[in-house]
Amino acid sequence: MTKSTLLLSLFIALLSSCSKPAETLELEDTTAELSLDQEIVQSLPTGDNSQNALDWPGTYFATLPCASCEGIETWVTLNQDGTFVLKTHHMGLNDDLEEIFTGKFTWDESGSMVTFHGLIGSAPGKYKVGENRIWHLDKNGNKIEGDLADRYILVKQY
Template sequence: MKYGVFMIFCLSLVLFSCKNEKAKDEVQAASTDTTVVDIHNSQIALDWPGIYKGVIPCADCVGIETEVILNEDMTFVMRTKYLGKGDQKIFEEKGTFVWDKTGSIVSLKGINETPIQYKVAENKLIQLDMEGNTISGSLADNYILTK
């Protein structure tokens, strides 16, 4: 009888320690997760919805008057007018936009050409080049739309 009680006690001890070891492993795995979420990005920290306007450079006209409206529901409207060329028709494109993983850049989707990317800053959109880099050079300031 004593031997039976002793065996049950030992078996319980072994089972309990295995469960405890598994819980320890889970806690240790959770504590070693080094994923850092930056909460100080444009998507979270800035009042980004709104209307942004500017005149961007044009190869064969005076400039392209551009208006981009970013809505909270992740949709956009983009209106462009080629200045000094033709009948001054306003072109309008609509679609959705997505944030990049850093929460600093939006890509406009639904445009016939390749997606247009903008870096979102305080009260402005900075147009990026085809590779997603900031445009540099003497005309760089002309690729900024202000709110």
């Protein structure tokens, strides 16, 4: 029995002497890489928002309320390259007239609202972007409230 215990002890000693010790150089390199990665991550915006987490490019449609006509058919196309197309048609006024605006848009700091640049007159220029829909906002960038609030939501068509 002492022979087998001696052999087992010798075998364990042999196995433990064969294992390679960890190299501190590799550990130091990994630490340097981690701190560099942390600096990069800290410079990136944190959290998901409409701009970086939603499939927002596409065309949206709704018939917005109108005080002097039957409604304003509104098509908004948001393109991945930061351009837009806004088409409006005032129903019941001049059925042949469609207004078409094109230009660039920018995102706000939160990445949830776009502002159109290059519009003239009182054309709408701010929209909150959500999942498969955008909200037509007032001139101050606020959601429209009240009984007709749901009619200011444009739904993604394609």
